[in-house]
Amino acid sequence: MPARPAPSARTAVDVFIPMPACDDWSACAATPVLRARAEMLARIRAFFAAAGVMEVETPILSHAGATDPALASLSLSGGLSGGGSDADRRLFLQTSPEFPMKRLLASGSGPIYQICKVFRGEERGRRHHPEFSLLEWYRPGMDYGQLIDEVADLVRAALQRPTLPMERIRYRDLFREVLDLDPFTAPLQTLREAAVTAEIPDADRLDLERDGWLDLLLTQCLEPRLGRSGMGFLCDYPPSQAALARIRPGSAPPDDQPVAERFELYIDGVELANGFHELTDAAEQGARFAHDCAERRRLGLAEIPPDTRLLAALEAGMPASSGVALGLDRLLMIAVGATHIDQVLAFPVERA
Numbered sequence: 001m002p003a004r005p006a007p008s009a010r011t012a013v014d015v016f017i018p019m020p021a022c023d024d025w026s027a028c029a030a031t032p033v034l035r036a037r038a039e040m041l042a043r044i045r046a047f048f049a050a051a052g053v054m055e056v057e058t059p060i061l062s063h064a065g066a067t068d069p070a071l072a073s074l075s076l077s078g079g080l081s082g083g084g085s086d087a088d089r090r091l092f093l094q095t096s097p098e099f100p101m102k103r104l105l106a107s108g109s110g111p112i113y114q115i116c117k118v119f120r121g122e123e124r125g126r127r128h129h130p131e132f133s134l135l136e137w138y139r140p141g142m143d144y145g146q147l148i149d150e151v152a153d154l155v156r157a158a159l160q161r162p163t164l165p166m167e168r169i170r171y172r173d174l175f176r177e178v179l180d181l182d183p184f185t186a187p188l189q190t191l192r193e194a195a196v197t198a199e200i201p202d203a204d205r206l207d208l209e210r211d212g213w214l215d216l217l218l219t220q221c222l223e224p225r226l227g228r229s230g231m232g233f234l235c236d237y238p239p240s241q242a243a244l245a246r247i248r249p250g251s252a253p254p255d256d257q258p259v260a261e262r263f264e265l266y267i268d269g270v271e272l273a274n275g276f277h278e279l280t281d282a283a284e285q286g287a288r289f290a291h292d293c294a295e296r297r298r299l300g301l302a303e304i305p306p307d308t309r310l311l312a313a314l315e316a317g318m319p320a321s322s323g324v325a326l327g328l329d330r331l332l333m334i335a336v337g338a339t340h341i342d343q344v345l346a347f348p349v350e351r352a
Contacts, residue, residue: 027346033336034346040158040332041115044135047157051150053111053137058100060117064307065092067292068243072121073304074130092304093119096325097136098244099310102278105138105321106313113137115328126340127270127330130349138323144245144261144277147322148233151265151273154326155231159335165230171237172257174222183214184238184257191217211240226266235263244285245276265326267334275324282314 027034048055065073074093097114104112118134139147152166175183179194186194191213195203200220208216226232239247242260250256261277279285289306296303332344342348 024351028342028348028351029344029346033332033338033344036336037328037332037344040328040335043157043160044115044154047154048113048137051111053113053139054109056101056104056109056112056114057116058097058104058114060094061091062094062100062307063091063305064099064309065304066095067289067296067304067306068095069292069295069299069301071095072123073302074119074121095120096134098323098325099307101136101138101323102310102318103313105140106316106318111137111139124349127333129329129341129345131352132341133328134325135328136323136325138278138321140319140321142322144263144275144322147275147277147324148235148263151275151324151326152231152233155265155267155272155331158331166233167230168233168235168263169226170235171259174234175217178222178225179217183217188213195220211238214238214241223266223271224269227268227270230267232266233263234266236260237262242279242288243274243276244279244288246279270330270334271327272330272334273324273326275322278318278321278323280314280318280320282311285314286311 029037045055061076065075073095076091076093077089094116096118097116101112101114114136116134116136117131119131121130123130139150142150148168152164156162156164172182172184175181179198181190181194183191188210191210192203192206192208195206195213195216198217198221200216203216206212206216226234236248236259237245239258239260242262245260245262247258248261250258263275264271265273265275279288286306289311293303293306329341329344332338333341336344338344
């Protein structure tokens with residue numbers, strides 16, 4: 001993101017606050033940034049209170065981890081006392097509160113939200129930190145188009161920008177308009193050539209599968225264009241990138257391809273949120289877990305036990321819902337004009 005946020009994305013805290021030079025023991029984020037975080041959280045809680053959405057807490061530790069090959073779960077060995085093998089006693093730090101929250105939905109909770117810490121290994125950089133703050137919420141009976149509208153309203157409230165504009169961009173349309181290719185049908189070689197033409201570093205030496213090329217083109221060529229005049233919602237992903245979203249069948253051109261009912265929110269080219277029209281089919285969810293595990297084995301990644309309790313909850317009957325996870329540290333970065341995530345954290349991991 002640029003050193004300063006776009007004017008449409010600014011809030012009452014509108015001044016870039018540099019990371020102070022200080023002793024190793026002291027706070028990294030300046031006091032006005034800490035105050036901005038507290039005030040933003042208060043506005044978020046007020047938003048959900050007015051909307052009748054209940055705040056919940058679920059465990060940070062779980063017997064199951066994230067099977068997604070793109071995620072690295074952190075775990076505790078011997079996290080439980082008593083007998084059994086190390087594997088039996090191993091507990092995973094949550095990468096998201098999604099699975100236990102869905103179990104609450106299946107238990108009859110109604111609409112719920114949670115503000116919590118989540119953990120992902122192998123993530124450290126200007127916008128990444130292994131421990132970060134996440135806002136996640138679920139809306140039974142709401143389709144994902146309606147949820148996009150609610151996400152926009154929540155962001156306007158959190159940033160105190162009631163007129164912040166929004167636009168929806170279909171994944172397929174974005175590739176067609178900017179790169180002149182159809183991401184759903186283009187041959188693998190066409191995707192590779194597009195990356196080479198765009199002068200993406202080392203593209204001519206990479207050996208990627210289809211989703212790898214699409215992700216590379218999206219992050220390197222397309223994401224920086226999104227949300228430059230407000231909020232940009234990228235919608236309708238390829239089914240292979242569905243994650244935990246439902247698949248909508250294709251109909252007639254130009255909607256002749258099945259799509260995953262998934263969206264991501266961008267402001268100033270920065271991804272802030274990932275949302276789905278949630279999958280509720282236990283058999284399909286089990287098949288996706290199995291596919292993830294097979295892919296992890298193929299890639300030589302650590303084995304992660306799937307969440308069988310989630311599958312049981314889906315089998316019992318989770319209501320049709322839409323859900324979204326939003327990164328609060330990144331949202332605060334936009335609010336205060338920070339260029340590095342450490343500038344909005346009290347104590348980054350190196351000083352924890």
